[in-house]
Each structure stands twice: as structure tokens, then as C-alpha cells.
């Protein structure tokens with residue numbers, strides 16, 4: 123079976139570091155024709171413009187051509203075609219499939235029914251491994267290392283798959299964690315147990331100010347209204363987890379603010395001009411990391 | 424006297440298998456897992472029998488049929504303490520214990536409604552994780568864990 127990237131756990135620590143090294147190379151040389159003649163399918167069974175553009179640009183910058191669809195509106199899938207048939211058909215045409223699907227496990231299934239590398243660009247609330255890799259890349263770029271990072275995760279820590287995957291990945295690098303969230307959206311026990319088992323340190327708080335001055339990375343996430351049954355509760359929480367420039371006076375000089383974007387209002391625009399804001403560069407890094415993922419799975423180095 | 428009662432309830436068989444120490448609430452799940460509802464052999468089913476270790480237990484006797492180990496081990500999902508007696512000529516010639524398989528395929532449903540296996544025609548696959556006194560099932564696809572209480576058996 124071809125090597126695929128479905129879950130961040132599919133890659134060993136060595137492989138992760140290797141991908142990050144290739145990504146650094148890609149950042150230094152943003153257009154390379156190493157995949158000339160290859161055709162890559164980008165199948166977005168669920169729309170995500172940001173992720174799709176990042177992957178498609180990455181493929182194009184490597185010289186590959188891209189086919190696919192950005193939503194299922196006008197395809198045979200809307201007429202009831204099974205995932206199996208769509209994948210089997212497309213697999214005959216291309217060298218790699220990058221896919222996003224609303225159902226959890228869809229990408230793993232695709233990797234079993236065809237002999238091509240599959241890149242999971244998100245399967246429901248399950249996995250989105252290129253996001254985790256670009257987060258690691260960005261952390262390493264800003265701190266010069268991945269080991270012993272103090273990271274403060276803020277926002278929806280209960281449902282946020284981004285923070286869960288990042289937590290798992292950083293657990294291989296002796297990170298320490300601060301979890302900042304409303305009481306109703308705390309980090310689930312299974313992840314805290316996971317850290318306990320590995321002897322990694324964490325603290326929890328519901329105040330954004332509490333650990334803001336002791337972290338290297340402030341990882342902000344969206345708190346979505348649909349997570350709250352009571353709209354009043356959401357209004358309260360929303361402003362409580364809003365970061366503005368005045369809160370950054372005592373932070374570590376090397377501290378950087380990351381966010382998987384899009385943001386709603388959890389980071390005030392006056393933060394954008396501080397030396398701590400790094401989320402635009404983080405999004406840009408996504409393209410280099412995706413170039414590295416595509417190149418690596420197609421046999422580059 | 425007690426022994427006589429038991430024999431009255433569940434008749435001995437000449438050849439076949441006796442599955443004993445099945446929790447009473449799992450008896451129908453075992454029937455589903457082994458596909459016994461479409462089996463034409465003589466089958467005797469006892470439920471809510473008294474048992475020292477289980478309180479109430481179920482027992483299934485299947486005449487003239489011997490399940491292979493990997494078939495019978497599937498019932499570990501719902502009856503991890505079951506014992507299997509292989510009967511030949513009215514005698515127990517072999518006693519087996521159930522072992523929980525590392526992986527199970529196509530027997531149970533994933534409890535995650537958004538799992539691809541619940542929305543497309545895909546055979547389920549789980550890795551079993553044995554905890555202190557229970558078993559958990561990690562879905563190969565959605566990676567979510569289903570505990571034994573939420574496990575729904577797909578009739579075979």
C-alpha cells in the first residue's frame with residue numbers, strides 16, 4: 123500500500139522532522155518543478171476554500187497539475203454515488219488524492235481501496251494532519267526548537283481537533299501545557315490522562331491573563347457559538363477569551379501568537395501590529411508544509 | 424435434586440458445543456454474532472439460569488456443529504467469561520476459554536454517528552483494548568472508542 127498521511131500518528135517523530143526539513147527547503151525555493159508530469163486530485167466533499175487553495179497552490183508550485191472539485195454540488199456524488207466509487211474512479215486518473223470529507227474515517231477508507239498516496243485534508247472532527255505539521259513547523263521556526271516548549275492553548279479545548287492533535291504531537295518533544303478555556307469547554311480527561319502517563323506537566327485555568335506571561339506559544343482557537351445552548355453564556359465567554367494588545371505587556375519576548383484561522387473576534391486587530399502576532403505567517407507556512415507532504419509522499423527524498 | 428433440575432432445563436447433547444457462562448443480557452447478542460438464527464441445527468437456549476459467578480447466566484447448546492476458534496472468539500465482545508465445552512458422544516472432550524481477538528471485523532457498529540462506516544457500505548474494523556475489567560473498541564476509521572455498553576452487534 124502506498125504511504126499516506128491520514129492521521130498525524132501515521133508519521134514517526136523522525137518522519138515529522140524530515141517533513142519539516144523539506145518544508146524549510148520549500149520556503150527557501152518556492153517554485154520547483156520536481157513533480158512535473160504528475161496529476162493530483164483535490165477532492166473536497168465539503169467546502170473549505172482556505173485549505174483547498176493552500177493544497178492546490180502547493181501542488182502547482184511543485185509543477186504538478188490539479189484536478190478535482192471544491193464541493194459536491196454538481197457532481198455525481200450529489201446524485202448518490204458512493205465514496206468508494208468516486209475514489210475508485212478518480213484513482214484511475216491521478217498520482218495522488220488529497221481529500222476533505224465531512225465523515226470521520228473517510229480518508230482512511232480511501233487509502234484502503236486504492237493504491238495511491240492519500241492526504242487527509244480533514245475528515246469531519248477527526249484528523250487534519252497538515253494543520254498539525256504546519257503548527258509544528260511554525261513553532262520550530264519561531265522558537266528555534268521543538269523541545270521543551272511551553273504552550274498555552276486557548277478557547278474551545280473540548281471539541282477543537284486542532285489542539286488535540288497538536289497536544290499529541292508536542293508530547294513527543296517534552297512540551298509543557300497551559301489550558302485556558304471556559305469551564306464548559308475544558309480539555310477532555312482522556313488527553314490529560316495521556317499527558318499524565320507521559321509525565322508531562324499541565325495547568326488549567328479559565329482566565330486568559332493567568333498564564334499569558336509564562337508561555338512561548340499562545341495558541342488561540344475559535345469559541346463557536348453553536349457549542350453553547352445558552353446565547354447569554356456565549357456572549358460572556360466570547361469577551362472573556364478575547365485577546366487585545368494591552369494584555370501583552372508582560373509576555374516573554376520570544377512569545378508568538380498562533381491561530382488556525384479564520385478568527386472571529388478572539389484576537390483584536392490591534393494585536394496584528396505587535397511583534398507577537400504570527401498567525402499570517404503560520405498560514406503561509408501551511409503552503410510550504412503541504413509542498414513538503416506532497417513531495418515526500420510522491421517519493422521526493 | 425438441583426442437578427436434576429438443571430438437566431431438565433437444558434438437555435444434554437450427543438455431539439456439538441455448549442457455550443456456558445454467557446451473561447443473560449448477552450444471550451441474544453451471542454445468537455446474532457454466531458448467526459444462529461439462520462442455523463438449522465438443533466439449538467437449545469437457556470437464559471436467566473442461576474450461576475454463582477454471574478448471578479444469572481445464559482447457556483447455548485448447539486448440536487452437531489463445532490465452531491472454529493476465531494469464530495467463537497467473536498463472542499468475547501459480549502461474553503468475555505464464557506466457557507466452551509466441546510461435546511462428543513455425550514462427553515466433554517475439550518473445555519476452552521474465550522480469548523479476546525486483537526482486531527474485530529464486521530461484527531459490531533461504531534457508536535459514532537458521523538463515522539464513515541455508519542454512512543457508507545463499509546465493513547467495520549476495531550482494535551480491542553483490554554482494560555482492567557472491561558474491553559474497549561477503537562474504530563480503525565474514525566479513531567473513536569466505543570465501550571462495551573454502547574456496542575451494538577450487527578446480526579450476521
Ligand SMILES: [Zn+2]
Nearest residue numbers: 533538562565
Ligand atoms: Zn468509527
